[in-house]
Amino acid sequence: MKNILLIGCGLLGSSLLRRIHKKKIARKIFVYEKSKKNISKIKKLKLPGTIVKRLNDSVLKSQLIIFCTPMSEYKKLILKINKDLTKRHIITDIGSSKLESKAVVKKSLKKDISWTSSHPIAGSEVSGPENGKHNLFENKWCVLIKDKKTNLKHLNFLNSFWKKMGSKVVIMNSEKHDKIFSITSHLPHLIAYNLVKSAQDFEKKQKYSLIKYSAGGLRDFSRIAASNEIMWRDIFFNNKRNISKAIDLFIKNLNEFKKDINSKNDKSIIKKLIQTKKVRSKIIKLKQDIDKPDFGRN
Amino acid sequence: MKNILLIGCGLLGSSLLRRIHKKKIARKIFVYEKSKKNISKIKKLKLPGTIVKRLNDSVLKSQLIIFCTPMSEYKKLILKINKDLTKRHIITDIGSSKLESKAVVKKSLKKDISWTSSHPIAGSEVSGPENGKHNLFENKWCVLIKDKKTNLKHLNFLNSFWKKMGSKVVIMNSEKHDKIFSITSHLPHLIAYNLVKSAQDFEKKQKYSLIKYSAGGLRDFSRIAASNEIMWRDIFFNNKRNISKAIDLFIKNLNEFKKDINSKNDKSIIKKLIQTKKVRSKIIKLKQDIDKPDFGRN
Numbered sequence: 337m338k339n340i341l342l343i344g345c346g347l348l349g350s351s352l353l354r355r356i357h358k359k360k361i362a363r364k365i366f367v368y369e370k371s372k373k374n375i376s377k378i379k380k381l382k383l384p385g386t387i388v389k390r391l392n393d394s395v396l397k398s399q400l401i402i403f404c405t406p407m408s409e410y411k412k413l414i415l416k417i418n419k420d421l422t423k424r425h426i427i428t429d430i431g432s433s434k435l436e437s438k439a440v441v442k443k444s445l446k447k448d449i450s451w452t453s454s455h456p457i458a459g460s461e462v463s464g465p466e467n468g469k470h471n472l473f474e475n476k477w478c479v480l481i482k483d484k485k486t487n488l489k490h491l492n493f494l495n496s497f498w499k500k501m502g503s504k505v506v507i508m509n510s511e512k513h514d515k516i517f518s519i520t521s522h523l524p525h526l527i528a529y530n531l532v533k534s535a536q537d538f539e540k541k542q543k544y545s546l547i548k549y550s551a552g553g554l555r556d557f558s559r560i561a562a563s564n565e566i567m568w569r570d571i572f573f574n575n576k577r578n579i580s581k582a583i584d585l586f587i588k589n590l591n592e593f594k595k596d597i598n599s600k601n602d603k604s605i606i607k608k609l610i611q612t613k614k615v616r617s618k619i620i621k622l623k624q625d626i627d628k629p630d631f632g633r634n
Numbered sequence: 635m636k637n638i639l640l641i642g643c644g645l646l647g648s649s650l651l652r653r654i655h656k657k658k659i660a661r662k663i664f665v666y667e668k669s670k671k672n673i674s675k676i677k678k679l680k681l682p683g684t685i686v687k688r689l690n691d692s693v694l695k696s697q698l699i700i701f702c703t704p705m706s707e708y709k710k711l712i713l714k715i716n717k718d719l720t721k722r723h724i725i726t727d728i729g730s731s732k733l734e735s736k737a738v739v740k741k742s743l744k745k746d747i748s749w750t751s752s753h754p755i756a757g758s759e760v761s762g763p764e765n766g767k768h769n770l771f772e773n774k775w776c777v778l779i780k781d782k783k784t785n786l787k788h789l790n791f792l793n794s795f796w797k798k799m800g801s802k803v804v805i806m807n808s809e810k811h812d813k814i815f816s817i818t819s820h821l822p823h824l825i826a827y828n829l830v831k832s833a834q835d836f837e838k839k840q841k842y843s844l845i846k847y848s849a850g851g852l853r854d855f856s857r858i859a860a861s862n863e864i865m866w867r868d869i870f871f872n873n874k875r876n877i878s879k880a881i882d883l884f885i886k887n888l889n890e891f892k893k894d895i896n897s898k899n900d901k902s903i904i905k906k907l908i909q910t911k912k913v914r915s916k917i918i919k920l921k922q923d924i925d926k927p928d929f930g931r932n
Contacts, residue, residue: 432850457849461914462927477847512842519836521850527825528851530887532910537883538817544810547913548920549775551755552730552819553826555923556854562914565907572895572903583892585835587885589828594881597870605870609863612830615845616759616860622846625853629760631929 339364341398342385343413345378346564347460348430349404350468355501357384358470366394377465395420400497403429407437407570414444421449426490428454432517432567434481434510436574450487452494455479455513456503457521461562471502475623478503481510518578522571523586526579528561529568637662639696640683641711643676644862645758646728647702648766653799655682656768664692667763675763693718698795701727705735705868712742719747724788726752730815730865732779732808734872748785750792753777753811754801755819759860769800773921776801779808816876820869821884824877826859827866 340362342349349367356362365385369375375387388394395401395417403410410429421427427450431437434453441451456478460467478498482491491507498505508516535554539546550558572579596604620627638660640647647665654660663683667673673685686692693699693715701708708727719725725748729735732751739749754776758765776796780789789805796803806814833852837844848856870877894902918925 457847459850460927467927476849479847515840516842516844516847517850519833520844520847520852523832524829524851524855526891527829527855527888529907529910530884530891531822531825532913533906534821534880534884534887535817536909536913537887538880542813544814546814546818547916548922549755549777549814549818550917550920550922551774552757552815553822553858554818555917556858557822557825558910558914558917558923559929560851560854561910563911565904565911568907569900569903573898576895576898580892580896582832582836583888586828586832587888589832589835590825590881590885593824593828594878597874598878600871600874602867605867606863608831609827609866611834612827612856612859613861613863615830615834616856618845619848619853619856622848624846624848625856626931628931629758629765631857631931633924633926633929633931 338362339366339394339398340400340402341366341368341391341394343368343391343401343403344405344409345369345374345383345465346404347463347465347467348456348458348472349402350378350383350465351458351470351472352402352404352501353383353385354468354470355473359500361497361500362400364397366398368394374465381466383465391417392420395425399424399426400493401425401427403427403431406566407431407433407440407574408566410437411440411444414441418444418446421446423448423450425449426493427451428494430454430456431574432459432521432571433575434513438483438510450490452487452490453481453510454494454498455481455517456498456501459563461559463564463567473498474502476503478505479513480505480507481513482507483509514575514578518575518582522575522579523582525560525563525568526572526583527586528557528559531557532561636660637664637692637696638698638700639664639666639689639692641666641689641699641701642703642707643667643672643681643763644702645761645763645765646754646756646770647700648676648681648763649756649768649770650700650702650799651681651683652766652768653771657798659795659798660698662695664696666692672763679764681763689715690718693723697722697724698791699723699725701725701729704864705729705731705738705872706864708735709738709742712739716742716744719744721746721748723747724791725749726792728752728754729872730757730819730869731873732811736781736808748788750785750788751779751808752792752796753779753815754796754799757861759857761862761865771796772800774801776803777811778803778805779811780805781807812873812876816873816880820873820877821880823858823861823866824870824881825884826855826857829855830859
């Protein structure tokens with residue numbers, strides 16, 4: 337490959353940067369980052385690549401352009417680079433929801449230019465270039481989006497690109513993607529934020545200090561409730577229809593569970609608890625988590 | 635101390651057994667365990683202590699009796715040992731909720747015998763004697779319950795006992811205990827079970843395979859949703875009043891959050907996400923979790 341332009345260099349962008357450099361996949365890597373704080377971190381860390389102040393020149397010089405910014409930045413950035421885009425550009429992004437950004441891209445991107453969306457499942461509660469690592473994508477899933485208008489050449493290209501990043505690639509359409517991740521990722525994050533908020537509300541009301549007793553469960557949730565707020569606001573807004581449905585399903589289950597405990601419905605509760613236990617074994621078998629009590633943290 | 639009787643030898647009981655032996659705190663340790671499977675595990679593991687088939691003799695010979703069984707076993711066991719209990723016995727348990735078991739104890743325990751309740755915050759998603767460890771309580775909180783009728787001598791004794799187990803001791807009454815842990819432990823577990831159940835419901839309905847994409851958040855919840863079902867049924871039933879209130883508060887927050895994302899209330903969402911983020915730093919500062927992304931599991 338010739339040159340790659342990374343737009344945004346936080347946790348994921350800087351991980352791509354490290355990996356692309358390490359594997360010598362590109363001749364040149366251009367890095368565009370609007371945050372001055374991040375730029376000074378990148379310099380201090382002596383990360384590879386060339387930091388560019390303007391997009392136009394590096395767009396012209398690059399074959400692959402990867403958007404690694406929050407999704408709410410896409411529109412502005414697309415309008416900035418539109419005039420320099422040609423059919424030879426392969427463009428992708430790493431956003432966590434797809435249908436809404438597809439609409440934004442359709443509306444803003446110059447005609448006849450393809451956008452082929454990616455979603456590496458490799459987030460974390462930490463952000464910023466200082467937390468990136470070359471093996472962030474290693475053995476993690478990367479979803480590639482294939483919709484009706486997807487450019488198959490670009491899809492193939494990105495398939496092999498993400499494999500070089502260490503990912504296992506799976507292909508699905510935007511609709512299916514947004515449904516699946518509303519349950520496996522967006523709802524868990526939303527729940528985590530709201531559980532922590534409920535604990536804060538309770539603390540205020542009861543004037544008890546709670547947080548120091550968080551080792552009984554709450555601390556697990558606090559981790560993902562510490563995730564980047566801009567990124568997650570964008571996800572919640574962009575996938576709001578599926579997430580709302582997921583919330584409704586979840587509240588329905590909560591209310592049934594509440595009924596079960598209030599009526600001491602032994603059979604129903606035990607059945608539910610045994611059923612959900614099986615999922616953990618499945619997750620470990622699928623190598624989606626480590627096989628150690630407490631995530632091996634103690 | 636003279637002799638200690640452990641009633642129940644699963645994760646916590648066997649951890650106490652290991653620790654008491656290692657620190658040479660008792661002359662003799664008696665272990666009563668009703669599960670044949672656990673007994674054969676204990677033998678295979680060559681754990682210290684003497685396994686007893688009947689309670690009476692070891693009750694007579696012991697100074698300290700620790701209930702390490704699910705709370706639903708207390709009544710039956712108390713009725714079994716009542717006739718051999720004397721005022722010199724110090725009795726405690728390690729149950730995760732207090733008000734309801736206090737009522738059970740009051741109803742079943744022989745007159746003039748004291749019961750002084752403990753709750754070491756040291757659970758895990760694994761159970762059984764094979765998962766116990768001598769340092770399970772190290773630097774973890776242990777709550778000692780002090781109610782109106784608590785025997786202060788026994789309380790002092792247990793305070794020093796748990797410190798020998800490695801715990802940091804905090805004293806509070808049953809009511810406060812059950813309120814605090816309904817939020818920091820019981821609600822998180824209940825939510826985890828119901829989130830995993832919602833994912834299962836969704837899988838069935840949509841016929842999508844979800845679990846393999848659980849690294850985006852769901853896997854964190856699946857860990858505590860794998861906890862022992864008998865123990866957790868008992869907790870949910872015993873603390874149902876506080877837990878129901880906690881569910882209501884949480885659902886209220888969920889519904890408000892849903893409104894916020896559907897109306898794209900930027901200000902409110904960002905404020906909430908930033909607020910909850912602070913709790914994570916607090917938890918880490920209080921050494922209630924480790925300071926590594928992803929719990930250091932990757």
